[in-house]
Amino acid sequence: MTSSDVRPAASAGSLDVERIRKDFPILSRELPGGRELVYLDSANSSQKPIQVIDTMREHLMSHYGNVGRALHVLGSESTEAYESARDKIAAFVGAPSREEVIFTKNASEAINLVAYAFGNPVNTDERFRVGPGDEIVISEMEHHSNIVPWQLLAQRTGATLRWFPVTDEGRLDVSGLEELVTERTKIVSIAHQSNVLGTVNSVSPILARAREVGALMMLDASQSVPHQAVDVRELGVDFVAFTGHKMTGPSGIGVLWGRRELLEAMPPFLGGGEMIEAVWMDRSTYAPVPHKFEAGTPPIVEAVGLGAAVDYLTSVGMDQIKAHERTLTQHALDALTEIPGLRIIGPRTVVARGGTVSFTLEGIHPHDVGQILDDVYGIAVRVGHHCARPLHLRFGIPATTRASFYLYNTTAEIDALVRGLHHVQKVFG
Structure with missing residues (x-):
């Protein structure tokens, strides 16, 4: 994956995402092996801007x-x-x-x-x-x-x-x-x-x-x-x-x-x-x-x-952040739905919904999904029951993979996630 693969869009949801990303030093970090960091784990913990x-x-x-x-x-x-x-x-x-x-x-x-x-x-x-x-x-x-x-x-x-x-x-x-x-x-x-x-x-x-x-x-x-x-x-x-x-x-x-x-x-x-x-x-x-x-x-x-x-x-604006995440979530729901064997756990629309998407891949444990995404593509997602085990029991699954978005994420990063998931399926194909 090259830098152009995850280059920020000029704007989405009225946010200047490229400018915002410059406020977060960690997002420009190069991971071992020359991988770029694609951080999709903000529901776990967000990254910090230089101002903080x-x-x-x-x-x-x-x-x-x-x-x-x-x-x-x-x-x-x-x-x-x-x-x-x-x-x-x-x-x-x-x-x-x-x-x-x-x-x-x-x-x-x-x-x-x-x-x-x-x-x-x-x-x-x-x-x-x-x-x-x-x-x-x-x-x-x-x-x-x-x-x-x-x-x-x-x-x-x-x-x-x-x-x-x-x-x-x-x-x-x-x-x-x-x-x-x-x-x-x-x-x-x-x-x-x-x-x-x-x-x-x-x-x-x-x-x-x-x-x-x-x-x-x-x-x-x-x-x-x-x-x-x-x-x-x-x-x-x-x-x-x-x-x-x-x-x-x-x-x-x-x-x-x-x-x-x-x-x-x-x-x-x-x-x-x-x-x-x-x-x-x-x-x-x-x-x-x-x-x-x-x-x-x-x-x-x-x-x-x-x-x-x-x-x-x-200073960024909470309404603008919400609109941006809505755009990202819609993009993610549309793109992930097209992956064979992927099951989204949660609402399939952006109505009364935030930027957190949890899913399973048929026949592949979420821990394996998360490990390959990180090792090969530098994509950070959360895997497990996310401190919500009773909810996972309700859906009859032990764990999920969770991608979560914030003001600094881009549709290009979601596209990188989709490519990574296709690669995971090939590995276990």
């Missing part, structure tokens, strides 16, 4: 100090940068208040934080009181991060875990909504966008039912916030979790957004420095939100980097 890299480097070189506890210049500058990142993220997701934005180390921790509040004996708020007879509702398409915390909650409280099934087309089956979400339901927690199927779930009918029965609702937005404009006020849910490393930011930083009055009613998740108001030997009082949930030294540089990532995505 430089911001983090500059903070470490010139401004680093611990936050919230130092009166010297470096401490003040670091605190200002850290809290400025919170302001940027609040604006990015339309949060009514910056105090509703809590920094965690990832979306998994954000979901665990909320799950910990339910059934906690120190929490007397009826909305969080969970026990035998109560129910928690998730879906069959969830990432393990939005399954296991709720399993643990059910195990420690005696509550029952229930879930929405998934249709053969890869859509959430809400036909039994009223039977599934009932007066026994305490919280509904689903993916805003599936990390395997690409499906973008409709929130409003589920939320309306949750409100009708007095349940709370949470979204795992790890796959939606990086790829489309998300406004928490418009969504109307109670909690939203997402992670930095999928949205051109660093790893080690995630976000929980929650309604302030709910956050104030929740007990601390972790104890330690900075989350306290006053401490005696036999008791403590706690800092107001968001700091009540940010015990210890936080991921300072990572938060600053996430703020820079938000600046970068905003």
Whole structure:
């Protein structure tokens, strides 16, 4: 494969992709053997633009100090940068208040934080009181991060875990909504966008039912916030979790957004420095939100980097990113469908769908597919169950190959993937 094979198109979906690619140093890397890198694994973790890299480097070189506890210049500058990142993220997701934005180390921790509040004996708020007879509702398409915390909650409280099934087309089956979400339901927690199927779930009918029965609702937005404009006020849910490393930011930083009055009613998740108001030997009082949930030294540089990532995505335009990915996804669906023996797991159209396409090749294990694509063509895809094993069991398969697209990808790279898959079939022919 020559450089001309994966040369960026001039533009797609109104983005100047060639200019954008120049912001990502790793995309110009030459792999061993002279292969070009074709990175189609952004649903796993996105690459980072130089603007984020430089911001983090500059903070470490010139401004680093611990936050919230130092009166010297470096401490003040670091605190200002850290809290400025919170302001940027609040604006990015339309949060009514910056105090509703809590920094965690990832979306998994954000979901665990909320799950910990339910059934906690120190929490007397009826909305969080969970026990035998109560129910928690998730879906069959969830990432393990939005399954296991709720399993643990059910195990420690005696509550029952229930879930929405998934249709053969890869859509959430809400036909039994009223039977599934009932007066026994305490919280509904689903993916805003599936990390395997690409499906973008409709929130409003589920939320309306949750409100009708007095349940709370949470979204795992790890796959939606990086790829489309998300406004928490418009969504109307109670909690939203997402992670930095999928949205051109660093790893080690995630976000929980929650309604302030709910956050104030929740007990601390972790104890330690900075989350306290006053401490005696036999008791403590706690800092107001968001700091009540940010015990210890936080991921300072990572938060600053996430703020820079938000600046970068905003400068490009989330609507433009969404349109570009729609173009890429349509191209991929059309091209992959023509490969004999290839089965797409998920919606076959771009309606209510993101830029993640998972598939199987008849008679060939996904691990072999991924290995050959990488070894021969330099194409990085994800293989396995993508931390969504129950979804794969539902479709009767152990694993899939997943190609996922972002603002820096091109139709030429998808064409390279298609050529690579034809080669894989010849190898196993």
